[in-house]
Amino acid sequence: MITQEQLDIFDEKIRGANSIFLFAHKNPDGDAMCSVLSLARLIELNYGKDVTCVYDGNIPDNLDDAPLRKRLRFFEKIEEDTPVDVAIVMDYGIARNIGGPMKFMERAKFVIEIDHHQSHEKVGDLCIYDADAAATAEIVYEFMRRAGWEMDFVIGRLFMTAIITDTGCFKYEKNGNALRIAADLVDSGVEIQRIISGLNNKPRKTIVTEAASVSATEFYFKNRLALAIIDNKQYKNIDGRGETVLNLLAQMHGVEYMVLLKEQKPDQIGISLRGRGRPVNMIAAALGGGGHEFAAGAVVHDSLENVKKKVLDLFAKEVRK
Numbered sequence: 001m002i003t004q005e006q007l008d009i010f011d012e013k014i015r016g017a018n019s020i021f022l023f024a025h026k027n028p029d030g031d032a033m034c035s036v037l038s039l040a041r042l043i044e045l046n047y048g049k050d051v052t053c054v055y056d057g058n059i060p061d062n063l064d065d066a067p068l069r070k071r072l073r074f075f076e077k078i079e080e081d082t083p084v085d086v087a088i089v090m091d092y093g094i095a096r097n098i099g100g101p102m103k104f105m106e107r108a109k110f111v112i113e114i115d116h117h118q119s120h121e122k123v124g125d126l127c128i129y130d131a132d133a134a135a136t137a138e139i140v141y142e143f144m145r146r147a148g149w150e151m152d153f154v155i156g157r158l159f160m161t162a163i164i165t166d167t168g169c170f171k172y173e174k175n176g177n178a179l180r181i182a183a184d185l186v187d188s189g190v191e192i193q194r195i196i197s198g199l200n201n202k203p204r205k206t207i208v209t210e211a212a213s214v215s216a217t218e219f220y221f222k223n224r225l226a227l228a229i230i231d232n233k234q235y236k237n238i239d240g241r242g243e244t245v246l247n248l249l250a251q252m253h254g255v256e257y258m259v260l261l262k263e264q265k266p267d268q269i270g271i272s273l274r275g276r277g278r279p280v281n282m283i284a285a286a287l288g289g290g291g292h293e294f295a296a297g298a299v300v301h302d303s304l305e306n307v308k309k310k311v312l313d314l315f316a317k318e319v320r321k
Contacts, residue, residue: 002128002139002146009126011147013110014043017085020051021108023075024091024136026099027057030066030165030199032091035114035136037068038158039088042140046149054078056099060243061206065198066161067154075100084108089124091136093117093290114139117290118281134178134292137162141181156190164195168247172295202244209237210244213260217249220312221319225257227311231304232263246274257319259311261304269307272297283314 014020022040024032033055040051055072063069080103087108092098092115098105105111105123113124116133130139137159144151163182167173170182186192213228220227226249230242242260249258256278262270271287273280273296281296287310289298300307 001130002143006126006128007143007147010112010128010143013086013112013126014047014049017049017110019083019085020049021054021084021087021101021104022051023054023056023087023089023098023101023104025093025097026055028055028059028091030060030063031135031137031162033059033063033069033072034066034158034162034165035090035140037066037071038137038155038162039090039114039140040071041068041155041158042144042149042151045152045155046147052078052082054101054104056101061203062199062201063161065201067157075104078104086110086112088112088114090114090140091117092123094121095123098123114143117292132174132177134172134174135163135166137166138178138181153189156185156188157195160185160190160192161195161199164192165199166292168295169196172292174293203237205237207244209234210242210248213242213245214248219255221315223254224319225259225312225315226252226255227259227261227308229261229304229308230263232266235262235264238262242272246272250274250276257315259315261308261311263304264299267301267303269300269302269304270297271300271307271311283311283318286314287311 022036024036036053040053043049043051053072054075056075084104087105111124112126114128116130116136118131133139141159163178167178213230217226217228228245245260246258256276258274260272264270275294279293281291281293284291284296284298287298287300291297
């Protein structure tokens with residue numbers, strides 16, 4: 001629940017700031033990227049302030065056509081001594097997920113965090129948090145509504161893109177709020193079909209790599225768990241997330257848990273977990289990560305074989321429950 005005190009503090013700090021930095025977690029997904037860009041646009045429209053939008057890692061190719069995408073600046077291209085009055089970190093989960101932009105937060109005069117991930121590790125002076133929201137963009141939308149801010153069509157498209165991507169086209173909706181926001185956005189002229197068409201747009205090499213990964217899927221625990229792997233040679237061909245692999249595994253009859261191991265570097269494995277009505281966030285937490293109840297992940301610094309064993313050992317305990 002957003003309070004009047006939070007609205008007042010936010011208003012005071014933004015009005016008094018000469019430099020504002022916005023960023024989210026490393027390798028931003030649709031919600032992270034579009035939440036940052038929508039809030040930046042809202043601040044510019046309603047406060048007349050310039051905002052610097054920063055990222056670290058890779059951004060999925062299917063977000064290339066998202067509004068304002070080119071406004072994002074890679075953190076290493078910003079001067080080290082650039083002053084930061086207010087830093088706003090969004091959709092980050094835990095501090096180590098922030099990556100390079102952490103240096104801007106550490107020297108900011110005031111830090112605001114806006115997030116929907118369950119975490120006890122707060123980094124902001126002002127924490128705007130809602131674990132019931134299916135996407136961080138929901139919180140930004142509610143903040144906008146409560147503050148009475150003006151929005152435009154570009155912001156509407158960013159909100160819709162964020163919600164569609166983080167809910168898996170509404171599959172991971174926690175309550176009806178994301179659907180109500182989506183309905184309001186559609187009524188304002190935002191076209192869901194156009195956004196989904198833009199998201200379904202990947203290079204051929206990505207599709208081929210993802211298809212090969214699905215074809216080589218391994219099954220465990222009487223086919224309840226499907227595990228796919230993308231090794232280091234093929235990792236460069238995907239957008240960093242491999243969402244299509246997980247979506248295909250989720251369509252297989254009898255599969256309850258979907259796992260994708262991505263060998264980002266030797267001894268650095270990205271783990272994406274999905275559950276078909278089965279929580280997976282506790283598995284991610286045990287691996288040092290986090291996320292949503294049915295969609296979570298982690299990065300583990302170990303060999304592919306060792307990480308695979310760790311994941312299977314954790315799931316072995318879970319499936320026995």
